[in-house]
Amino acid sequence: MPEAPHLRVSKKSKVSATVAVCSALVVFLYLFAITNTLSRITTSSTRIQEQKWSWESPESTRAISCDRTHFEYDMCYLKHPTIMDPTSAIFFTEDPTNSTPQLMEKIRPFPRNFKHTPINVVRQLTLTTAPPNVSCAVTHTSPALVFNAGGDWTTNYYHSFNEIFIPLFITVDTFFPDHDFVIGIFNCSHGWVHHYNDILSTYTRHQIIDFNQETATHCFPSAIVGLISHGASTVDPTLQRRPHPKSLLDFRAFLTAKYSQSHHAPPPPWTSKGKPRLVFLNRNGTRGILNVDNIRRAAEDTGFEVFIFEPSRESSMHEAFRVIDSSHAMIAVHGAGLTNMVFQRPGSVLMQMVPAECYWLASLCYGKMAVRFGLEYIVYNIDQDETVSEWDKTRGVVPLENWINNKEGLQFKLDLVKVKRHLKRVYERAKKFMHKESLSSSYKIKLSWGQK
Numbered sequence: 001m002p003e004a005p006h007l008r009v010s011k012k013s014k015v016s017a018t019v020a021v022c023s024a025l026v027v028f029l030y031l032f033a034i035t036n037t038l039s040r041i042t043t044s045s046t047r048i049q050e051q052k053w054s055w056e057s058p059e060s061t062r063a064i065s066c067d068r069t070h071f072e073y074d075m076c077y078l079k080h081p082t083i084m085d086p087t088s089a090i091f092f093t094e095d096p097t098n099s100t101p102q103l104m105e106k107i108r109p110f111p112r113n114f115k116h117t118p119i120n121v122v123r124q125l126t127l128t129t130a131p132p133n134v135s136c137a138v139t140h141t142s143p144a145l146v147f148n149a150g151g152d153w154t155t156n157y158y159h160s161f162n163e164i165f166i167p168l169f170i171t172v173d174t175f176f177p178d179h180d181f182v183i184g185i186f187n188c189s190h191g192w193v194h195h196y197n198d199i200l201s202t203y204t205r206h207q208i209i210d211f212n213q214e215t216a217t218h219c220f221p222s223a224i225v226g227l228i229s230h231g232a233s234t235v236d237p238t239l240q241r242r243p244h245p246k247s248l249l250d251f252r253a254f255l256t257a258k259y260s261q262s263h264h265a266p267p268p269p270w271t272s273k274g275k276p277r278l279v280f281l282n283r284n285g286t287r288g289i290l291n292v293d294n295i296r297r298a299a300e301d302t303g304f305e306v307f308i309f310e311p312s313r314e315s316s317m318h319e320a321f322r323v324i325d326s327s328h329a330m331i332a333v334h335g336a337g338l339t340n341m342v343f344q345r346p347g348s349v350l351m352q353m354v355p356a357e358c359y360w361l362a363s364l365c366y367g368k369m370a371v372r373f374g375l376e377y378i379v380y381n382i383d384q385d386e387t388v389s390e391w392d393k394t395r396g397v398v399p400l401e402n403w404i405n406n407k408e409g410l411q412f413k414l415d416l417v418k419v420k421r422h423l424k425r426v427y428e429r430a431k432k433f434m435h436k437e438s439l440s441s442s443y444k445i446k447l448s449w450g451q452k
């Protein structure tokens with residue numbers, strides 16, 4: 001830890017007096033800030049209590065009201081007690097006004113514009129005020145938030161974040177800031193809930209219900225069906241009406257709060273001091289780089305401490321966080337693995353290596369995402385002669401459908417001269433980030449000293 005220079009305070013009494021006055025002022029301001037924050041927390045939790053049941057549904061007098069005005073998602077609101085039958089995917093809700101004819105709505109609660117697609121990729125749910133033909137097996141006292149996990153679509157890591165974890169963050173912040181609600185998930189691929197149970201249970205105080213596996217009926221005092229999306233990989237503060245609108249950086253803070261407390265993974269793998277740390281994300285099975293050892297050496301020669309991270313399907317987010325959050329830069333070939341950038345700290349560097357034919361996709365998915373997460377973003381264009389996959393040679397370029405469907409493993413042998421040139425750029429920016437980081441940490445040391 002760098003020694004804070006001001007610790008060598010001059011002994012002249014005039015200076016000491018000034019320091020004393022300043023410290024007192026800092027302490028005062030600090031206490032003032034704490035009191036202020038505390039009172040704000042108290043008032044906002046009171047407000048949450050008051051607002052708990054008053055959702056802004058489009059037609060507040062109807063027992064079922066749906067908002068279908070958004071491009072990417074639909075939302076339905078059930079304000080009264082509801083029985084969910086997972087077998088038939090029907091939600092029977094009470095209607096105190098006994099409206100005739102009975103209300104009936106269909107919804108595919110998945111925040112991607114499948115509602116405009118003729119192919120029924122995601123399961124449809126039915127919401128009705130018809131008298132139920134089932135009775136309650138399990139009764140909950142908290143409201144439900146029910147959504148569709150998009151079937152096989154979310155076996156992809158990127159889509160799990162883009163269509164579930166980020167929209168869920170927005171939706172929970174909008175409707176359930178007290179986290180007192182039950183998550184019910186339809187149409188998730190086998191093992192999905194289990195695999196992501198850790199992150200899913202960060203959003204709620206209650207156990208997650210996998211309606212794909214469940215046969216018992218569940219009853220809730222009320223329910224919201226659907227997830228809010230602000231578009232691909234974004235949390236837009238201008239689209240929120242709550243007093244403290246959230247951004248994508250709040251989403252990152254949410255992940256950090258969860259995973260920095262983790263006791264599930266050993267400490268970060270880094271050993272040397274003073275060198276920028278580079279994570280080389282290699283996916284041997286699907287995006288293999290053959291000359292990975294040469295690239296590691298090139299990165300080390302550039303001045304990096306290098307860690308080759310090979311996440312597998314079983315890798316936990318704890319492990320990804322532990323490695324990536326403590327790094328200054330990450331490099332990876334285009335693909336869902338780049339979603340791990342959610343664990344990078346704003347200001348750190350991301351280099352995406354992009355084969356021909358994927359430029360638009362790479363920029364659309366991960367380029368924009370990197371910028372939104374406040375990363376320094378660099379592109380490495382993989383030329384055709386750096387691609388060694390057999391099928392690729394016969395077709396000339398990387399066929400896009402192979403990228404999207406991920407059917408075949410891809411292999412690359414990168415041009416070392418070109419790699420070194422790019423690594424230098426990554427290094428310069430990573431070094432800058434590291435420098436800023438050390439400035440801000442010595443600033444923090446000063447502040448905490450001043451407050452004592």
Ligand SMILES: *[C@@H]1O[C@H](CO)[C@@H](O)[C@H](O)[C@H]1NC(C)=O
Nearest residue numbers: 120121122123151187188189
């Ligand atoms: C999801 O729903 C679609 C449409 O109903 C269905 O074809 C698919 O098999 C479902 N997938 C899972 C994993 O439930």
Ligand SMILES: *[C@@H]1O[C@H](CO)[C@@H](O)[C@H](O)[C@H]1NC(C)=O
Nearest residue numbers: 085087088089090132133134
């Ligand atoms: C209840 O009615 C729905 C729709 O008519 C049907 O699909 C479902 O199988 C019925 N459930 C039972 C338990 O009879």
Ligand SMILES: *[C@@H]1O[C@H](CO)[C@@H](O)[C@H](O)[C@H]1NC(C)=O
Nearest residue numbers: 282283284285288289292310
């Ligand atoms: C990557 O895969 C290749 C071929 O499947 C294998 O020979 C190699 O040992 C693997 N490398 C690592 C680092 O796992």
